[in-house]
Amino acid sequence: MAKTKTIFICQECGYESPKWLGKCPACGEWNTLVEEIQSAPNKTITISGLKTSPVHLNEVEITQEERISTGIKELDRVLGGGIVRGSLVLVGGDPGIGKSTLLLQVCEMVGQKAKILYASGEESVKQIKIRADRLGISTPNLLLMSETNLEAIQQSMQDLKPDIIIVDSIQTIFKPELTSAPGSISQVREVTISLMRIAKENNIAIFLVGHVTKEGTLAGPRVLEHMVDCVLYFEGERHQSYRILRAVKNRFGSTNEIGVFEMQDRGLVEVDNPSLMLLSGRPVNVSGSCVICTLEGTRPVLAEVQALISPTSFGIPRRMSTGIDNNRITLLMAVLEKRVGLHLQNHDAYVNVVGGIRIDEPAADLGVITAIASSFKNFQVSPQTLLMGEVGLTGEIRAISYIDKRVNEAYKLGFNQCIVPLENAKNLKQTGDLKIIGVKSVSEALEIAASNS
Structure with a gap:
């Protein structure tokens, strides 16, 4: 029987060490290295339908990306014209800023023409239903599940074949074969890679909700932002009514676009003219x-x-x-x-x-x-x-x-x-x-x- 190997991973920057260290050599933080069992290396991830051998630039055929309008003009502006099928979008922001509220409102608009799977690892389906009733959301094409196991979410996806998947939040989802706790560097990285493969192979748009640290950056490994296609930041104070949605990365549109919203009792309302x-x-x-x-x-x-x-x-x-x-x-x-x-x-x-x-x-x-x-x-x-x-x-x-x-x-x-x-x-x-x-x-x-x- 092979001997079990362990590795120590920094929870701040993802630095790996064969032994425990009090101070991370990469980021300089203290007491951030956590012991994890080293898993077998992952197989090479390929996207079905794409050639793995080199091709000439002139031989590559491109088509216009198929987009789904969210029904919210400010969000469409930030996304570059709508939701691109097969894209992986990361929405970050402070707790309580309105990330889940915005995505539920998207479900109401998009649910008229697409099937949506909403997987929450933070709320029960009853809690989501209460919030949906408060926002006036009643689309029949919205399917809810309260689950933190990635394998269960994948099974539901295979059975339901949705057009859009919302995962709230990425820090709560885990893969059972990994021994580390949900939200750790290894779990966030491996879960995101699996979801990226699902999005590309099945042409499904996936939204990931991510929390931010006290410094204002997304919690988890920095590589998380590099893997996704689009990164949106929700900015603003919880005790102020206005929110700003900013695109800091977008492979299907321009960056640094903003959308302005006002938080009201019926949810987030678009602000057409931010200057006023x-x-x-x-x-x-x-x-x-x-x-x-x-x-x-x-x-x-x-x-x-x-x-x-x-x-x-x-x-x-x-x-x-x-x-x-x-x-x-x-x-x-x-x-x-x-x-x-x-x-x-x-x-x-x-x-x-x-x-x-x-x-x-x-x-x-x-x-x-x-x-x-x-x-x-x-x-x-x-x-x-x-x-x-x-x-x-x-x-x-x-x-x-x-x-x-x-x-x-x-x-x-x-x-x-x-x-x-x-x-x-x-x-x-x-x-x-x-x-x-x-x-x-x-x-x-x-x-x-x-x-x-």
């Missing part, structure tokens, strides 16, 4: 508030940036930000000190992007730097003025991309003035009665913003 939502309740005639335009995928989104500058009572001033990188705030404040002459070294700075959206692109620099200067010098920026532009370390305003889309969005929402980089202003066509002002430096932009208040 983010600008609602905006204060008037107050300092430290500016409107910027950021690009989320192909969609321009207008948002309000607020800044508060106050004298510090400590030896080292505080720099705090929400929705924008804190290091970027420090850089922009240094530009204000050096190039504009504002003495901010003895003041605390607090910057917030209203609405819970996060801004990563440099096109928001001009708006952020104007909001900081507005709060410090106590002047008001006109509520009908939009500011866009990247700020360089020498105080210059550099050109940004997709300026036409941003200006058109500002015109639709009734803004009467846009302060943009001079290089962009030279190539812009007149849009209605919207006034376009091109600026070359931060000082020039602040002077115009203050004079129009």
